[in-house]
Amino acid sequence: MKTAREDIQFNELQIEQIQEGQEKGLDVSKYADPKFNKWQMEQIRYGLEEDLDVSKYANPKFDNLQMRQIRQGLMDRLDVSMYADPKFDWKQMHEIRYGLDTGLDISKYADPKFDSWQMEQIRKGLKEGLDVSKYTDPKFDGEQMWEIRQGLEKGLDISMYADPKFDHLQMRQIRQGLDTGLDVSKYANPEFEHLQMYQIREGLEDGVDVSKYADPKFNEWQMEQIRYGLEEDLDVSKYVNPKFDNLQMSQIIQGLEAGVDISQYADPKFNDDQMLEIRQGLEKGLDVSKYANPEFDHLQMRQIRQGLDTGLDVSKYANPEFEHLQMYQIREGLEKGLDISQYADPKFNAAQMHEIRFGLEEDLDVSKYANPKFNREQMREIRYGLEDAKYADPKFHYSQMQENRLGLEKGLDVSTEKKQNNIKKMMMR
Numbered sequence: 001m002k003t004a005r006e007d008i009q010f011n012e013l014q015i016e017q018i019q020e021g022q023e024k025g026l027d028v029s030k031y032a033d034p035k036f037n038k039w040q041m042e043q044i045r046y047g048l049e050e051d052l053d054v055s056k057y058a059n060p061k062f063d064n065l066q067m068r069q070i071r072q073g074l075m076d077r078l079d080v081s082m083y084a085d086p087k088f089d090w091k092q093m094h095e096i097r098y099g100l101d102t103g104l105d106i107s108k109y110a111d112p113k114f115d116s117w118q119m120e121q122i123r124k125g126l127k128e129g130l131d132v133s134k135y136t137d138p139k140f141d142g143e144q145m146w147e148i149r150q151g152l153e154k155g156l157d158i159s160m161y162a163d164p165k166f167d168h169l170q171m172r173q174i175r176q177g178l179d180t181g182l183d184v185s186k187y188a189n190p191e192f193e194h195l196q197m198y199q200i201r202e203g204l205e206d207g208v209d210v211s212k213y214a215d216p217k218f219n220e221w222q223m224e225q226i227r228y229g230l231e232e233d234l235d236v237s238k239y240v241n242p243k244f245d246n247l248q249m250s251q252i253i254q255g256l257e258a259g260v261d262i263s264q265y266a267d268p269k270f271n272d273d274q275m276l277e278i279r280q281g282l283e284k285g286l287d288v289s290k291y292a293n294p295e296f297d298h299l300q301m302r303q304i305r306q307g308l309d310t311g312l313d314v315s316k317y318a319n320p321e322f323e324h325l326q327m328y329q330i331r332e333g334l335e336k337g338l339d340i341s342q343y344a345d346p347k348f349n350a351a352q353m354h355e356i357r358f359g360l361e362e363d364l365d366v367s368k369y370a371n372p373k374f375n376r377e378q379m380r381e382i383r384y385g386l387e388d389a390k391y392a393d394p395k396f397h398y399s400q401m402q403e404n405r406l407g408l409e410k411g412l413d414v415s416t417e418k419k420q421n422n423i424k425k426m427m428m429r
Contacts, residue, residue: 013038021045030058039064047071056084065090073097082110091116099123108136117142125149134162143168151175160188169194177201186214195220203227212240221246229253238266247272255279264292273298281305290318299324307331316344325350333357347372355379359386 010018010032017038021028031044031054043064047054050071057070057080069090073080076097083096095116099106109122114136121142125132128149135148140162147168151158161174161184173194177184187200187210199220203210208230213223225246229236232253239252251272255262260282265275270292277298281288291304291314303324307314317330329350333340343356343366355376359366362383369382 009034014041017041017045030054035060040067043067043071050075056080061086066093069093069097076101082106087112092119095119095123108132113138118145121145121149128153134158139164144171147171147175154179160184165190170197173197173201186210191216196223199223199227206231212236217242222249225249225253238262243268248275251275251279258283264288269294274301277301277305284309290314295320300327303327303331316340321346326353329353329357336361342366342370351376352379355383359383
């Protein structure tokens with residue numbers, strides 16, 4: 001007769017289980033079959049050691065975790081026929097076994113159409129003596145069942161939310177409202193997602209008129225801004241408009257709190273950053289009409305506002321054709337009393353303006369290079385060597401200009417065409 005180790009159809013782990021059973025005098029024929037893996041064999045062996053009727057689960061259709069639940073039921077002398085069926089996974093078996101062990105009517109949920117989480121909620125409801133018929137329906141998931149069970153435990157009117165059209169988070173908001181005695185009809189509507197419901201519930205708790213924002217067209221962040229305004233007794237009519245996002249609403253609120261004329265910017269055509277610039281100007285008493293124009297982005301508005309704040313004639317650059325860095329260069333020039341007419345022209349980019357402004361600050365004759373044909377690097381080289389601008393010509397690369405300037409600084413004659421060509425060749429090497 002072959003020993004288990006000699007039978008090549010078993011792997012080493014299976015052989016170990018068979019040998020251990022043999023050593024303990026067990027009827028290993030109950031599991032000495034290659035169709036059982038090591039873990040299944042182990043559960044059958046445990047049952048034999050405990051003198052249980054392992055025929056109830058010695059079936060390869062059960063995995064080791066299912067076998068364990070059946071074995072534990074047999075150990076507790078339960079009617080395992082109620083769940084010893086491969087159609088139940090081990091977690092479902094656990095819930096049914098737990099119910100049997102506590103004497104519950106497991107027929108209410110011993111059905112594979114309920115997953116283990118749903119079964120748990122029904123089992124707990126039965127244990128607490130609740131009318132589980134209110135939620136023993138597979139159309140409710142386990143989390144929804146949990147919310148309904150919590151409501152039943154507290155004696156709430158769960159009919160307000162025991163409906164699968166509400167997800168569990170929506171149910172929670174309604175349940176919490178019922179628990180604090182609120183009129184949840186104001187938001188028990190599946191069109192509101194749970195965070196919108198939260199904002200309405202918070203408003204009801206604070207005693208504000210939630211009708212101002214209890215509308216699905218407002219998202220939760222907009223609702224929050226309207227609720228805040230109501231709590232602060234502000235005139236929310238100025239911004240209760242779904243065209244304003246929550247950040248725009250925040251800027252209008254801050255303006256209302258500061259007592260400024262928010263009509264200057266309470267318009268959806270301004271984004272929140274633009275509103276911020278206009279509001280800050282109003283708070284400082286500035287003439288915001290100079291820049292309260294949606295054609296200016298918020299960075300352009302900032303340059304104009306800063307100019308107004310220092311008493312400058314912003315008309316010199318309050319032009320949408322200037323981008324904000326160009327405006328900055330003009331504003332800097334105005335602050336330093338320079339003749340910004342030399343560069344306050346959209347044809348110069350901000351870098352070119354920078355070079356011309358520097359030249360003006362150094363009292364140089366910037367007419368030598370205030371020409372949009374020169375790029376920034378060329379302008380810089382001309383500015384460095386304005387004492388002899390023989391190379392102030394756009395045909396020279398800035399590196400050639402640099403060589404000319406360095407030559408001039410050393411007293412060299414760089415004027416001849418031949419020398420210019422030599423310099424050019426040198427730079428091309």
